[in-house]
Amino acid sequence: xxxxxxxxxxxxxxxxxxxxxxxxxxxxxxxxxxxxxxxxxxxxxxxxxxxxxxxxxxxxxxxxxxxxxxxxxxxxxxxxxxxxxxxxxxxxxxxxxxxxxxxxxxxxxxxxxxxxxxxxxxxxxxxxxxxxxxxxxxxxxxxxxxxxxxxxxxxxxxxxxxxxxxxxxxxxxxxxxxxxxxxxxxxxxxxxxxxxxxxxxxxxxxxxxxxxxxxxxxxxxx
Amino acid sequence: xxxxxxxxxxxxxxxxxxxxxxxxxxxxxxxxxxxxxxxxxxxxxxxxxxxxxxxxxxxxxxxxxxxxxxxxxxxxxxxxxxxxxxxxxxxxxxxxxxxxxxxxxxxxxxxxxxxxxxxxxxxxxxxxxxxxxxxxxxxxxxxxxxxxxxxxxxxxxxxxxxxxxxxxxxxxxxxxxxxxxxxxxxxxxxxxxxxxxxxxxxxxxxxxxxxxxxxxxxxxxxxxxxxxxxxxxxxxxxxxxxxxxxxxxxxxxxxxxxxxxx
Ligand code: HEM
Ligand code: SF4
Ligand code: FES
Numbered sequence: 177x178x179x180x181x182x183x184x185x186x187x188x189x190x191x192x193x194x195x196x197x198x199x200x201x202x203x204x205x206x207x208x209x210x211x212x213x214x215x216x217x218x219x220x221x222x223x224x225x226x227x228x229x230x231x232x233x234x235x236x237x238x239x240x241x242x243x244x245x246x247x248x249x250x251x252x253x254x255x256x257x258x259x260x261x262x263x264x265x266x267x268x269x270x271x272x273x274x275x276x277x278x279x280x281x282x283x284x285x286x287x288x289x290x291x292x293x294x295x296x297x298x299x300x301x302x303x304x305x306x307x308x309x310x311x312x313x314x315x316x317x318x319x320x321x322x323x324x325x326x327x328x329x330x331x332x333x334x335x336x337x338x339x340x341x342x343x344x345x346x347x348x349x350x351x352x353x354x355x356x357x358x359x360x361x362x363x364x365x366x367x368x369x370x371x372x373x374x375x376x377x378x379x380x381x382x383x384x385x386x387x388x389x390x391x392x393x394x395x396x397x398x
Numbered sequence: 399x400x401x402x403x404x405x406x407x408x409x410x411x412x413x414x415x416x417x418x419x420x421x422x423x424x425x426x427x428x429x430x431x432x433x434x435x436x437x438x439x440x441x442x443x444x445x446x447x448x449x450x451x452x453x454x455x456x457x458x459x460x461x462x463x464x465x466x467x468x469x470x471x472x473x474x475x476x477x478x479x480x481x482x483x484x485x486x487x488x489x490x491x492x493x494x495x496x497x498x499x500x501x502x503x504x505x506x507x508x509x510x511x512x513x514x515x516x517x518x519x520x521x522x523x524x525x526x527x528x529x530x531x532x533x534x535x536x537x538x539x540x541x542x543x544x545x546x547x548x549x550x551x552x553x554x555x556x557x558x559x560x561x562x563x564x565x566x567x568x569x570x571x572x573x574x575x576x577x578x579x580x581x582x583x584x585x586x587x588x589x590x591x592x593x594x595x596x597x598x599x600x601x602x603x604x605x606x607x608x609x610x611x612x613x614x615x616x617x618x619x620x621x622x623x624x625x626x627x628x629x630x631x632x633x634x635x636x637x638x639x640x641x642x643x644x645x646x647x648x649x650x651x652x653x654x655x656x657x658x659x660x
Contacts, residue, residue, distance in 0.1 A: 180653075183620035184653070251623070256578040262625070266625060267625045271625075339623075342643050343624075344650050345645075345651075348640060348643040349643075350637075
């Protein structure tokens with residue numbers, strides 16, 4: 177899979193659905209900060225009450241993520257970084273887009289394994305997710321991993337939207353590309369803030385859940 | 399020419415010297431190595447005149463005699479693009495690289511994105527092949543006189559002229575992190591030429607052919623990853639990233655047109 181159309185599909189999937197899903201995810205999680213345990217539970221329920229949720233997940237998240245992620249790793253591998261000789265902001269962003277993509281890949285695989293996949297395995301339920309998260313993010317090592325993973329992903333998303341606007345010929349001149357840089361920076365700040373608030377909320381005592389969640393977590397990370 | 403310089407030079411020799419570290423390569427197959435040179439300074443000298451000095455007196459910094467360093471140059475005024483090389487880490491033209499403005503020792507290396515022929519001489523064939531591939535010309539030949547073509551609006555001519563300044567020097571390809579052994583990306587220079595010829599009122603008649611070329615195979619416009627080093631590096635100040643984004647727009651439109659209107 178090489179060439180123009182593969183790359184266009186990769187680019188489109190980055191925005192529709194992946195970026196849209198990331199924004200949705202940030203808003204759902206924000207419910208943990210805004211509405212606490214109950215608010216988060218409700219938000220999760222609303223999502224899972226969507227019709228055909230299995231197919232939605234499959235076609236709007238898993239398959240696009242798989243294609244964009246694997247093809248993205250290939251694109252990242254193809255670059256030959258030369259930041260040493262070209263220390264410009266755009267060249268930094270070029271490198272960071274690739275580095276953050278790789279970090280996001282590792283982070284998302286782990287994150288999906290430790291949450292969504294545990295539900296599939298029956299080790300936890302949608303209702304227990306809040307407590308589940310609490311047990312993860314109260315461990316300093318995992319919390320730092322989470323912070324790095326989230327920031328890498330939100331950077332990748334925001335800078336990706338900027339690149340998307342260029343690769344589809346929407347922002348053509350230097351002025352348009354500068355203005356969209358600021359807009360995407362704003363997007364980065366807002367979405368990162370939403371995730372951060374929820375991460376810190378999950379650390380709160382309110383989310384400390386039943387002992388069952390803790391034991392599941394223990395079996396999960398061995 | 400040599401006579402005019404010998405006498406006053408020797409008296410100045412002790413005063414100022416210029417140090418060069420040159421990456422050399424004897425044949426396309428052999429391994430590159432570096433060699434140091436310690437040359438007499440002359441006011442206003444540039445990297446080409448330093449290489450000429452080595453040619454005149456091929457002795458390295460250790461005093462050993464060596465083969466003169468090979469390089470390419472023609473115009474000596476930054477319009478032909480032949481003398482591109484990497485000077486202190488930056489790809490640029492040697493003829494306009496003034497020694498006074500360079501940090502010493504001055505490190506000179508070939509632009510290794512291209513096959514090295516010998517020392518600083520590289521083979522830029524891929525750039526000329528790229529121009530052929532995208533048909534970077536205006537077809538006007540017919541079996542009869544086609545008459546005068548349409549006029550180009552002055553405003554358009556002004557920005558198109560900037561694009562026409564490209565000297566195929568290869569600096570933008572060397573600066574691009576996505577032009578390397580792992581990709582087939584055609585590079586910024588040829589892309590910008592597509593924009594130029596697609597903007598020309600006669601060239602426009604073949605615009606779709608050029609766009610199609612950029613959308614097939616694995617060397618097309620999708621290779622751009624927006625590091626935007628090319629536009630910073632181009633010695634002619636060509637707005638390469640604007641050209642690429644404009645072609646992104648043209649190819650996107652072309653894609654939809656091919657799907658829905660054909
Ligand atoms: C949360 C999931 C993700 C989102 C929302 C996302 C979003 C985006 C967006 C919007 C783009 C811009 C497309 C364009 O350049 O036209 C992009 C590009 C890219 N993505 Fe992702 N992405 C995600 C995950 C990943 C993963 C896991 C990788 C794996 C390494 C990855 C690698 C890349 C690469 C290398 C590019 C660069 C394309 C370029 O600028 O040339 N992405 N992404
Ligand atoms: S676009 Fe600029 S850097 Fe690239 S080949 Fe032409 S003149 Fe050289
Ligand atoms: S010799 Fe022509 S550009 Fe330097």
